[in-house]
Amino acid sequence: MITELTPLEKLFQRHYRDDVLALSRFERHLGQASLSFNVFDSIEEFTPVSSARGASGLPSTFSYFIPRAKYGVNQKRPLTPHDPSHNNHVDGVGLNRGCPVRLARALDVLFSLQENDQRGPLSELQRPSSHIACVEELLWLTVWKSPSGIRRGRELASQANRSKQTDIDWFLTVNGTPIDLEVKYRPTDWRRLADPDHMCIGRKFFREIGKKFPAEQPSLSRCVSAITGFAEPFNQSAVNNAAFANEVNRKLHEVKSLHAILYKSLLGPVHVFSNEEAFAHEIASMLQSTHIDDWPAWYKVTRKIREQNPQIAQSEQIRFPTNLICIAVDSLSTRKLQAPAFPDRYNLQGIAPKTGEPTFENVPAFLPLQPPNS
Numbered sequence: 001m002i003t004e005l006t007p008l009e010k011l012f013q014r015h016y017r018d019d020v021l022a023l024s025r026f027e028r029h030l031g032q033a034s035l036s037f038n039v040f041d042s043i044e045e046f047t048p049v050s051s052a053r054g055a056s057g058l059p060s061t062f063s064y065f066i067p068r069a070k071y072g073v074n075q076k077r078p079l080t081p082h083d084p085s086h087n088n089h090v091d092g093v094g095l096n097r098g099c100p101v102r103l104a105r106a107l108d109v110l111f112s113l114q115e116n117d118q119r120g121p122l123s124e125l126q127r128p129s130s131h132i133a134c135v136e137e138l139l140w141l142t143v144w145k146s147p148s149g150i151r152r153g154r155e156l157a158s159q160a161n162r163s164k165q166t167d168i169d170w171f172l173t174v175n176g177t178p179i180d181l182e183v184k185y186r187p188t189d190w191r192r193l194a195d196p197d198h199m200c201i202g203r204k205f206f207r208e209i210g211k212k213f214p215a216e217q218p219s220l221s222r223c224v225s226a227i228t229g230f231a232e233p234f235n236q237s238a239v240n241n242a243a244f245a246n247e248v249n250r251k252l253h254e255v256k257s258l259h260a261i262l263y264k265s266l267l268g269p270v271h272v273f274s275n276e277e278a279f280a281h282e283i284a285s286m287l288q289s290t291h292i293d294d295w296p297a298w299y300k301v302t303r304k305i306r307e308q309n310p311q312i313a314q315s316e317q318i319r320f321p322t323n324l325i326c327i328a329v330d331s332l333s334t335r336k337l338q339a340p341a342f343p344d345r346y347n348l349q350g351i352a353p354k355t356g357e358p359t360f361e362n363v364p365a366f367l368p369l370q371p372p373n374s
Helices: 007-015 019-034 100-110 115-126 131-142 187-194 238-254 278-284
Strands: 045-046 061-065 090-092 146-150 170-174 177-185 221-231 258-266 271-274 301-303 325-329 346-349 356-365
Touching: 007 019, 007 045, 007 061, 007 100, 019 100, 019 115, 045 301, 061 100, 100 115, 100 131, 131 170, 131 177, 131 221, 170 278, 187 301, 221 278, 238 258, 238 271, 258 278, 271 278, 278 325
Parallel strands: 177 221, 221 258
Antiparallel strands: 045 061, 090 301, 146 170, 170 177, 258 271, 271 325, 346 356
């Protein structure tokens, strides 16, 4: 008798060589983490309608729901085209849903740390509003080649307002080089992915980057800021590509101590930005290639088309900065996927009163023709 695999068993078979051991470890780590919501009970397997019809090569994707997150169609509905509530009125992985594989790998990192270094991240993981950001922060510790001495960072820059935390996020050593690592997550970047023709990167994207670093660039250690977003830096329109490069360049000039800024989307490679070619190559050499097969092929984000905020991208000519170095670390993959010609469409059926989890119903892209006089 063949027993049907659970959603998690199917997911872990795809992305782990020893899926049984990995799933057992994930279950143990979840017990230790004591999250304020139940991951297992809310696991959803989603198969695109286009894939079910055989129209695309996208596999099913899996996620868990995070109640009381800051995002979802249960949040405040936008009242005007420029209402900032547009940022939060959306459902998807990286917003109010999480990826079990990302959580599993983040928990592996967390419970490999010293107990004192676990407390802060564990508290953030348990809180629904900061859960995803903490997962993404921990995943930045997995991109380095043979890192050692990973621990919470120390204070690098003194501030007048002592009530604010001034410690850098993480400290680690790679190839004998000390690295002070600052990490940021930008969830509202989903809008740049959803509407690349109109959404342009702005200065807010790099806000607060570098504030914890000293005024001068240290000679022995490396000061690095790492950002996770949704869209790739250079797959947008020419204007948006140049805008991203110029804002990175502006921040590197503004924060003199920064050796490099790292950027990656949820599923893309790491991009290394620096004004110094030597630093760009040095830091890129410390990073592992991205094994795309270890991660899901895609994530679902559901938004209301009618409530899209029409923020028009800059129309003036923007040029790439001439002194900015960008190195994309290689991605390794054996997958061959074909994206659907048309995205799936859905109607909101309802919202669970206790958790706020929405349910959606597919709307066919093309309605069948009705015979005359029917």
